Amino acid sequence: MIILEAMILAKLTVSDLDLDGKKVLMRVDFNVPIKDGVIGDDNRIQAALPTIEYVLNHNGKAILFSHLGRIKKEDDKPALSLRPVAERLSNLLNKPVTFVPVTEGAQLEEAINNMADGSVLLVENTRYEDVVNGEYVKRESGNDPKLGEYWASLGDEFINDAFGTAHRSHASNAGIADAMRKDGKPVAAGFLMEKEIQFLGDAVNNPQRPFVAILGGAKVSDKIGVIDNLLDKADKIIIGGGMTYTFYAAKGMNIGNSLVEEDKIEVAKNILEKGGDKIVLPVDSVVAKEFNNDAEHKVVEGDIPDGWMALDIGPKSVAEFEDVLKDAKTVVWNGPMGVFEMPNYANGTLEIGKFLGTLSGATTIVGGGDSTAAVKQLGVSDKLTHISTGGGASLEYLEGKALPGIAAIDNK
Structure with a gap:
């Protein structure tokens, strides 16, 4: 199967990057079960830790993107906020995680610009972008190129460590990657993605x-x-x-x-x-x-x-x-x-x-x-x-x- 064999050609990985002082955009898979603000199973968060910790240990600024559930109307948003994930991630990393409750705009840009080397920031659920002003527009899950370009503009490098969404062409994975490539910025696999491809x-x-x-x-x-x-x-x-x-x-x-x-x-x-x-x-x-x-x-x-x-x-x-x-x-x-x-x-x-x-x-x-x-x-x-x-x-x-x-x- 030629397609598959082409996919497992050696891919650029996080360990190939110079992370020191860089704004490192990371697509992770934090799509975990949450009920009434309580996380049922945090395996997916734990699976992302090796790549996040590697970035932090090499003085990178880890800027994390993930979806959570499906959002088709404004009413879906409150129950699908990533805030509880930020709290769990902070406990697992044993360090503060800055949670930004928006997916674009001045608040997000300022928070990223204020990051110290070796710190972590989690952006709000990328699928909040699927509903804008009450309308179901699928900017994230429909891979709106403008959204991918905007997110790509926030960082120097992009690491995709979300194998769970690798079969989807969304703004937060394929969209960011395409925009990064156009700007001559590297796109690499995280350790989890690398492991999945390998096995x-x-x-x-x-x-x-x-x-x-x-x-x-x-x-x-x-x-x-x-x-x-x-x-x-x-x-x-x-x-x-x-x-x-x-x-x-x-x-x-x-x-x-x-x-x-x-x-x-x-x-x-x-x-x-x-x-x-x-x-x-x-x-x-x-x-x-x-x-x-x-x-x-x-x-x-x-x-x-x-x-x-x-x-x-x-x-x-x-x-x-x-x-x-x-x-x-x-x-x-x-x-x-x-x-x-x-x-x-x-x-x-x-x-x-x-x-x-x-x-x-x-x-x-x-x-x-x-x-x-x-x-x-x-x-x-x-x-x-x-x-x-x-x-x-x-x-x-x-x-x-x-x-x-x-x-x-x-x-x-």
């Missing part, structure tokens, strides 16, 4: 073999591009989750009331024909009478009986999948094996996560919200090689698509 790029283009991909989730349509791209690269592709039953339908099996994408049955047939024994499907399922944790449920092999719906893989599937995985040297996992948020149908996902934590001598990469939540719940995160911070971005990367946020970083 996902190596896994897809230069894997240690056997290379096994585990793909779960509800819809075949979300994963067609990934399966297509990986069919030529992986030694085995394990399929679980709701999309299993579109493949069952493609094989002419009974699926009862299970989730199925009727318009993707032909696509699934083609994948099965092309993939042959590379594709590994579940052999048994946990089925329930209705989509409810407390519904009557049981394990069945093969066909799903009428009146029942499959909501997880069964124990024989777990054993078969573990048998495929036990000799793997590279594993990429994206998507749950069942309805992970319901405890009675979470076992397949948890068992796979647990088993990945036991593989020694293998590169194990996990991406996607539910898969990531599973390995964290199990406490095996530290036994895995890499947990990707980008759900949609890592999927598009695995599809071999060019990601605007990465394409916009200077090559060395």
Whole structure:
């Protein structure tokens, strides 16, 4: 896949820059869950710390940009302010963080001009720019070039460390990068971005073999591009989750009331024909009478009986999948094996996560919200090689698509 290989050519990174006394614009991913001003999970803030601390230790002025949630009307703004993030970041860095409650204008410019070397400033949620004077204009998420140019004018260098938004062409990533380049200013990857490019790029283009991909989730349509791209690269592709039953339908099996994408049955047939024994499907399922944790449920092999719906893989599937995985040297996992948020149908996902934590001598990469939540719940995160911070971005990367946020970083 030429696109992907071009993306992992050596990119300029933060360690290539002269940061001393420079105003360093940084796109980070602080899109964390916040309810009533309280942050639920600060993993994304923690993931950005190595790059921020590196800039500060080299006397740079760190000027941070991030989005938070989606803003479509003025009323959305108060609950989606980054102020609580500034407070958490200050605690984690153990130093003051200047929070500027606007995204442009004299207040922001003055605050930046007053920064001392080695200090940190966080700009208000970049998506405040999507609603101007009560109108939904999408200046940030529509990549308004004037906004990118304005933000670029505030700094000497730009570091993109937000892999989670690398698949989006927004003013705060691609827009700033384009404007910086026009002005002859450097655009580099932060350490987190560099790590994502390295692990996902190596896994897809230069894997240690056997290379096994585990793909779960509800819809075949979300994963067609990934399966297509990986069919030529992986030694085995394990399929679980709701999309299993579109493949069952493609094989002419009974699926009862299970989730199925009727318009993707032909696509699934083609994948099965092309993939042959590379594709590994579940052999048994946990089925329930209705989509409810407390519904009557049981394990069945093969066909799903009428009146029942499959909501997880069964124990024989777990054993078969573990048998495929036990000799793997590279594993990429994206998507749950069942309805992970319901405890009675979470076992397949948890068992796979647990088993990945036991593989020694293998590169194990996990991406996607539910898969990531599973390995964290199990406490095996530290036994895995890499947990990707980008759900949609890592999927598009695995599809071999060019990601605007990465394409916009200077090559060395």
